Amino acid sequence: MTPRTIPALIEKAKQTYADRPAIVDGSTTLTYTGLADAAAAAARAFLAGGVRSGDRVAIWAPNRWEFPVAVLGAQTIGATVVPLNTRYRGHEAREILDRSRATALVTVNGFLGTDYVQMLRDAGPLPEHLLTIVDLARETSDSALGSVIGWDEFLAKGREISDERFEAAKATVTPDTLADLLFTSGTTGKPKGVMSAQRQTIGVGDVWARGAKLTPEDRYAIVNPFFHGFGYKAGFIAAFTSGATIYPIPTYDPTQTLKLIQDEQITVLPGAPTIFTTLINHPDLKAYDLSSLRFAIAGAASVPESLFADMRDILGIDEVKGAYGLTECLVATTTRPGEDPAHVAKVVGPAVEGLEIRTVNAASDDTEPGEDGEVWIRGDAVMLGYFENPDATAEAIDENGWLHTGDVGFLDEHGCLKITDRIKDMFTVGGFNVYPAEVENTLAGHPGIVEAAVVGVSDARLGQVGKAFVVVRDDDLTPDTIAAWLKDRLANYKQPRAYVLVDSLPRNASGKVLKTDLRETSK
Structure with a gap:
């Protein structure tokens, strides 16, 4: 025990x-x-x-x-x-x-x-x-x-x-x-300040370790920051519950990471999707032996559909998983063992042991399978509350213990969760709700696009419209050609009205795109 x-x-x-x-x-x-x-x-x-x-x-x-x-x-x-x-x-x-x-x-x-x-x-x-x-x-x-x-x-x-x-x-x-x-x-x-007790922090690490099947034979390279729960609780705490060895990576460099994997025979490498895309696209990838890699999680709500297949087929990782969590409940779901990468790309899996997940509508009624609603979570891993902030705690956790995440998603017929967006990132175009993750995932399907981030900006006629910041791998792509490609793939109101080609997207140290920065640059 x-x-x-x-x-x-x-x-x-x-x-x-x-x-x-x-x-x-x-x-x-x-x-x-x-x-x-x-x-x-x-x-x-x-x-x-x-x-x-x-x-x-x-x-x-x-x-x-x-x-x-x-x-x-x-x-x-x-x-x-x-x-x-x-x-x-x-x-x-x-x-x-x-x-x-x-x-x-x-x-x-x-x-x-x-x-x-x-x-x-x-x-x-x-x-x-x-x-x-x-x-x-x-x-x-x-x-x-x-x-x-x-x-x-x-x-x-x-x-x-x-x-x-x-x-x-x-x-x-x-x-x-x-x-x-x-x-x-x-x-x-x-x-x-999200509060967790020692039993909860250890419990999160234990659940993650068992999901990853960590053993004392594993060599776990931790690129996720230790100051973030992904590198802390799902990182070294998870390793210490199972006897695995950790290899801290203070600053991420694709070449140095490839060398570490090869030289130290790293077996476990979780991270944000951008970690794996940079490895997959590394010009010298074939020069390194990555055959030791057995397990990886790419944790994010918005992941290019090809990523998990590429992690398996190009990087050679035996098992790839998706996961969902937030600071208030760090490991909420993981995809099922042996899941097809195509399905992993579509869902973040069922609730982990000890948690319940619902998706509810504005009336707090459960939504039907496949129908979007706010994601609610209940269980021992849910935070104790916000430090010295009872009002915010009461707003986040209801009297029945359900954490209202602010994330939008649906449960499929298997009980697997699909995150479609953040409620707070949603914007309204002429009365229609637009969830940026849907637009971003569609853009990421273009073979010349590495990734994209979409935010809502003010518009005199429609109230708000979308603005897309796009990282391209094909220099021939222009805003006009991207817009033309997307035209037949999404409803008109979901189409961004402006495109900005950028070298990279602003991120915090845990890999999240800083949409607040993008909104500021759009004012």
Whole structure:
């Protein structure tokens, strides 16, 4: 049986997998025994730095071995982890630190040339509740950085903590102890802190691991950011429930990823669809041996229909799956084992174990199979609520425990979910509702188009019309030729009235297209 607290999970992994590798990060390898020891050292260091059970610990860092160590260390003593997007600027990070009242921050000053500490200072005086700032990029403190301490020096202070005090802090942890606050991506509004208990975070990892059939023989390359649930709960937590080995990828580079797969015999590689399209289209793909790959998930509501077949036939991945989730319920569905890639491209599968899914109309009545409605989810993996925001929580979760996702979709005759769009992304053209994902999927069917994103823009006559931002692989394509191709494929009101050819679409670090940015550029 999978443990329901982080301290118990670490102890079981140590006893079960012992000298097997848990993390391989360049020249650094931590066995499961080493991971347990490192997490305990980090836990003691947090105690020495003033962190107490119930406090929040923020982590603002890329994928590297210290990230899961810091997460597990904080959670071992009952602290709540608050991951921060590495693309945040100072004011964005400051807002999350203030709202969570974090008492410690772990960061990597200088990652991709970014001075995170200085960005915070530029946003105003450091918060008084922030007692400790740890810089993973240096071993010791630097007087020029003031209150910032190096990682090794941070750990050294933890050795002052007695065993009695450490065990007392561990004893405060229960399955219902708050594990993390994951702030929503902000693509549809102001970020909100999504609360999950330790039992829920472990449960999500366990469900994902069993769906992927993870074993101690698996080598799991994690390109999804650790600050996002996909890289955290469906990433290293899932691996640690099953004894798999993780390979953190701090910045995605297609060539380096192909080399990693070949050199380390990677078996598991989930990611956003763009990860796989860049590998499939890589000019030197045939030069690399990818035969070790056995499992991958491309998680997104809008996926080109050919992608899953290409993942199997071109990349040679044995099993490919689709999945659906959101920060408020990270792993809600996955496609069924052995599913035909053509069907995987059309649906995101049935609800995972322990969850119920409905699609409902405006009257909150269940829709018929094949009929669009808002997706509602209920079960243990649904968030506890939004941190210190009871109004938003009540708006999202009704009195019967159903999470109203804001996503539009339908259930087919097999109970498999098809996501058609976000309610908040929908726009109305002359009284007719247009769901951008339908237009985007149709555009993606053009052989010369890599991907597209569609937003609604103001129109004096129709109220709103569509505007498409298109990434092409064929330089001969023009807005006129694309419009002519689409003319016979969608109803007139769904046709974008403007096309913009772009080199790439703006995305957040978890791979979501930032439609708010596209709307801003369209004003």
